[in-house]
Amino acid sequence: MSLELMERVWKLKELNSTEKYVLLAYVSYADEIGRAWPSKETIARCTSLSKTTIKRTVNRLCTKGHLVEMPLQAGYGADSKLRKVRAYLIQPEGLNPTKNLGQHGPLSTDTEESVCQVHNVPGILSAPTGVNQQADPLKRRSSRFTEPPNNIIKNKSFNNHRGIILDNLPDSIDPEIAREIIDYREKQKKPLTQGAFNRLIKTAMKAPEVVGITANAALQKIPDRGWQGLELEWLKPTQSKASPHVKKSNRRSRDISISEMLNDQW
Structure with missing residues (x-):
């Protein structure tokens, strides 16, 4: 735990209480x-x-x-089973990398310390014990987990959910609603692809003009009504009026006289 990092997080004023509480929990690890x-x-x-x-x-x-996802790491848990570990890089000052320079210097230095490795810390997954600590540093850099953190900071596509990139969402679309749709399709065992998700958003953006409801309201109807996709025709209110054919037949029945009806019976 870095006390200096925790102090910087504690001074943040743009976060609400829950966000700061969770960020401090990550700092403690x-x-x-x-x-x-x-x-x-x-x-x-x-x-x-x-x-x-x-x-x-x-x-x-x-x-x-304030949190940046790093590549999945391989590590061993308390049960000695190999698992994938999601690592996060904590940046108290947010997306401005010039403010993230502490006493350790910039995070973009390509040194052994900047390589994302799992540490043997009690309470979290530890690094694989089979790694030779005396190996050649050049060989260690050539391992599959050697992408430095600065590449993650510059990557504009780190804002993704279940593999779906959310960077290009329109301003009128709530990212939380978009994530709920992705989770819903995942639970239905029919996960969305990036192309299908983009078409879904494109259809929802037409809802205010065609149907008169917001794009977010259109998206929320997908899990509410158990839909697998979204069509503008589904959002239109159903017509309760009878068809013209039915009206015409009713008019013809009224034109028949009572005598004709009696003759037909006999």
Whole structure:
């Protein structure tokens, strides 16, 4: 835990209480340069918040740049099983990288310390024990987990959810609603692709002009009504009027005289 990093997070005023609480929880697991590896379940336990709240808060912190997702790492848990670990880089000042220069210098230096590695810290997943600590530094840099953090900071596509990039969402679309649609399709065992998601958003953007409801309201009808997609025709109110053919037949029945009806019976 870095006390200097925790002090910088504590002074942030643009975060609400939940965001600051979750960010401080990540800081308590971070090393000196701001890398943390706790799972969302661990953060939920230590903050007494639900896992759903943790997910939404982490997404907001990633959008604001206070948390940056790093590549998946391989590590061993307490049961000695190999697992994938999601690491986060903590940036108290957000998306402005010039403010993130601490006493350790810029995070973009391509040194052994800047390479994302899982540390053997109690309470979190530890690094694989089979790594030779005396190996040639050049060989260690050529391993599959050697992408430096500065590449992640410059990557404009880190704001994604279940593999769907949300960077190009229109301003009128609520990112939380978009994530709910992605989660809904995932639960239905029919996950969205990037192309299908883009077409879904494009259709929803036509809803205010064609149907008269907002794009967010149109998207919210997908899980509410159990739809798998979105068509503008589905959003139009149903017509309760009878068809012209039915009206014509009714007029013909009124033109028949009573005598003709009696003759037909006999």
